Amino acid sequence: MINWTSLETVFLDMDGxxxxxxxxxxxxLEHLPRRYAERNGMHAEKARDKIISMIMAQRGTLNFYCTDYWSEQLALDITGLKSELSDRIGYRPHVADFLQSLKKAGLQSVIVTNCHPDPLELKLQRTGLDRYVDGIVSSHQLGKPKEDTAFWQDLQQLAPYRAASTLMVDDSFPVLESARSAGIAQCLGILAPDSKRAASKSHPEIPCVHHFDEVLTAIHQQRPHHQKSPLPSDD
Structure with a gap:
């Protein structure tokens, strides 16, 4: 599925x-529409339809992910509202084992996310995820989303890499397709990003897994283990 022996760098999406x-x-889909409805004296379902329509109109752009943009458009403190749900922020299954395996294999791991810096900070405070990777880059630092193929060239400024020895892992097929178009050698899709929803269908050309336990054996077999890094459990 993935040729781990050829890799130096693993770029990792965060959310999903x-x-x-x-x-x-x-x-x-639930919390923001409810708060918007309360603020504007609307029915929650009507507020939800309005917000989803606004969001989908920005799909594929940096605004789609921009907390500042949505705070302005909706006249609400988006980061503050997200903090109300911070107890829902958590790891996906087997992430700890996966990140530990990457470190043991001597691979550089960098989170490459479309998440805005404000909710990114909230998530890092909640999870401590930044302690277990070698770097984090938000697309907002480069002024374009990962869906833009130009993003990957600009990424060299913040996280230098060799495309031929790099893997991108993401739950978004448009992002993975963008990475492939930009020359990233290998991509891996995530089919079960939301623990409360059914898994997505596989991509016809990109290898996919539901959870990281499906690749742990291959990493262990293909890469020498020479470094230990204690990580939080998935419990």
Whole structure:
């Protein structure tokens, strides 16, 4: 599925890949519409329809992920509202074992996320995820989302890499397709990003897994283990 022997760098999406996408889905589809409805004297379902329509109009752009943009558009403190649900922020299954395996294998791990810096900080405070990877880059630092193929060239400024020896792991097929178009050698899709929802269908050309336990054996077999790094459990 993945040739781990050829890799030097593993780029990792955060939401839906390392962290359970349930937090974000619940926020945008349930919590935010409810708060917006309360603020504007609307029925929650009508507020939800309006917000989803606005969000989908920005799909594939940096605004889609921008907390500042949505705070302005909706006249609400998006980061503050997200903090109300911070207890829902958590790891996906087997993430600890996976990140530990990457370190033991001597691979550089870098989170490459479309998450805005404000909710990113909230999630890092809640999970301590930044302690277990070699770096974190938000697309907001580069002014374009991962769906833009130009993002990957600009990424060299913040996280230098060799495309031929790099793997990108993400739950978004458009992002993975963008990475492939930009020359990233290998991609891996995540089919079960939200613990409360059914898994997605596989991509016809990109290898996919439901959870990281499906690749642990291959990493152990293909890469020498020479480094230990204690990580939090998935309990």
């Amino acid at each position: 890949t390392l962290l359970d996408l349930h937090f974000d889905n619940h926020f945008w």
